[in-house]
Amino acid sequence: DALELAFRRKTKITAYLVDYIRKYAEELAKRDPKYVYKIMDFCGTHEWTIVHFGLRSVLEMAGVRNVELVAGPGCPVCVTPSYYLEQAMKLAFDGVVIYTYGDVFKLPAINRVNGARSLAEAKARGADVRLVHTFLHAVIDAKKHNKPSVFLGIGFETVAPGYSEAILKGLVPPNLKLMSLVKLTPPAMFYALDMVREKPTDYPISGVIAPGHVSTIVGGKAWAPVAEQYEIPVVVAGFEPNDVLTAIAEILKQLKNGEHKVVIEYVRAVKWEGDLKAQSSINTVFETVDSAWRGIGYIPKSGLALRERFRQYDALEHFGIPDLTPERWQYDLPPGCKCAEVNLGKAKPTDCPLFMKACTPDRPIGPCMVSVEGTCAIWARFGGGG
Numbered sequence: 242d243a244l245e246l247a248f249r250r251k252t253k254i255t256a257y258l259v260d261y262i263r264k265y266a267e268e269l270a271k272r273d274p275k276y277v278y279k280i281m282d283f284c285g286t287h288e289w290t291i292v293h294f295g296l297r298s299v300l301e302m303a304g305v306r307n308v309e310l311v312a313g314p315g316c317p318v319c320v321t322p323s324y325y326l327e328q329a330m331k332l333a334f335d336g337v338v339i340y341t342y343g344d345v346f347k348l349p350a351i352n353r354v355n356g357a358r359s360l361a362e363a364k365a366r367g368a369d370v371r372l373v374h375t376f377l378h379a380v381i382d383a384k385k386h387n388k389p390s391v392f393l394g395i396g397f398e399t400v401a402p403g404y405s406e407a408i409l410k411g412l413v414p415p416n417l418k419l420m421s422l423v424k425l426t427p428p429a430m431f432y433a434l435d436m437v438r439e440k441p442t443d444y445p446i447s448g449v450i451a452p453g454h455v456s457t458i459v460g461g462k463a464w465a466p467v468a469e470q471y472e473i474p475v476v477v478a479g480f481e482p483n484d485v486l487t488a489i490a491e492i493l494k495q496l497k498n499g500e501h502k503v504v505i506e507y508v509r510a511v512k513w514e515g516d517l518k519a520q521s522s523i524n525t526v527f528e529t530v531d532s533a534w535r536g537i538g539y540i541p542k543s544g545l546a547l548r549e550r551f552r553q554y555d556a557l558e559h560f561g562i563p564d565l566t567p568e569r570w571q572y573d574l575p576p577g578c579k580c581a582e583v584n585l586g587k588a589k590p591t592d593c594p595l596f597m598k599a600c601t602p603d604r605p606i607g608p609c610m611v612s613v614e615g616t617c618a619i620w621a622r623f624g625g626g627g
């Protein structure tokens with residue numbers, strides 16, 4: 242059984258945790274045997290851990306039937322509107338050097354630009370698209386060639402201090418501009434928790450595994466409003482299988498006891514206050530704005546834009562590109578793609594008729610099939626939901 246499996250993997254702690262989860266789940270089942278406790282793992286890396294290590298199967302083999310792990314919108318590449326990708330491709334074809342993270346390279350746009358559907362295809366057609374690991378790599382490279390350049394600043398709160406510190410320290414050369422596409426996770430969590438119930442009869446989310454990396458910046462305190470408003474437990478977890486299992490056990494324990502607290506399981510990296518220096522740096526350079534999420538639409542106060550006094554670094558402003566407004570926003574997922582539902586925890590990748598048929602990691606159709614943090618890509622690579 243699951244305990245035996247865990248022992249065979251020489252993970253006695255895993256067996257211990259699974260046993261606790263089973264006991265708590267059994268106690269909860271006594272209240273209502275049919276009730277399903279949905280736990281949202283917000284972050285793509287948590288979903289990776291769950292699927293890669295088969296944690297859903299481990300729980301199932303342990304006889305835990307009333308707990309469902311639901312993936313959330315924690316993949317920044319998946320939720321970046323196609324509009325910005327298309328603008329980046331246009332700039333690339335106009336001779337601007339485009340710097341991007343590797344998992345954006347094959348991200349498919351909804352509209353082709355000069356025949357290209359992605360930056361990879363734009364590069365194949367002669368555009369200068371360069372893959373970098375960090376903004377600083379782009380800074381160093383752009384200084385060498387002095388050509389007009391744009392960095393696609395895709396990411397959550399974790400990447401923002403890298404951008405703000407480079408700007409504040411005066412490292413960014415005049416030829417390099419930033420397209421700030423940073424998304425904020427707490428507003429998205431509120432949105433997902435509201436949207437996950439299509440019908441009043443659908444089970445709500447009973448607990449949340451909050452993102453560990455993001456919380457190193459924003460701190461455990463960022464999730465207190467979620468726990469308070471929805472009266473559900475929130476556990477900030479690390480990314481080892483035992484971190485995730487501990488989070489599940491803690492959530493079930495709180496549900497059993499009628500509690501709804503924020504608990505930091507990832508104590509080796511996350512503090513309640515977060516990284517105050519990073520928060521100050523971000524707030525100096527960026528302001529919070531309403532932001533569009535791919536296939537979903539605008540979520541209030543869920544993005545970061547450069548403040549007025551740092552606009553000389555703004556790629557959209559510099560190249561005269563109008564920003565995406567609610568009036569201009571259009572549904573930007575390809576026909577049949579269920580990425581929006583997958584990101585909001587309303588569907589599984591296997592609910593999409595294109596999954597592993599027309600849409601595969603080698604030939605992605607939707608954005609969730611591209612990044613290592615995309616739920617469809619994770620399910621595709623490791624053979625289902627784990």
Ligand code: SF4
Nearest residue numbers: 578579593600607617
């Ligand atoms: Fe979109 Fe492909 Fe996932 Fe379907 S399988 S939801 S098309 S990314």
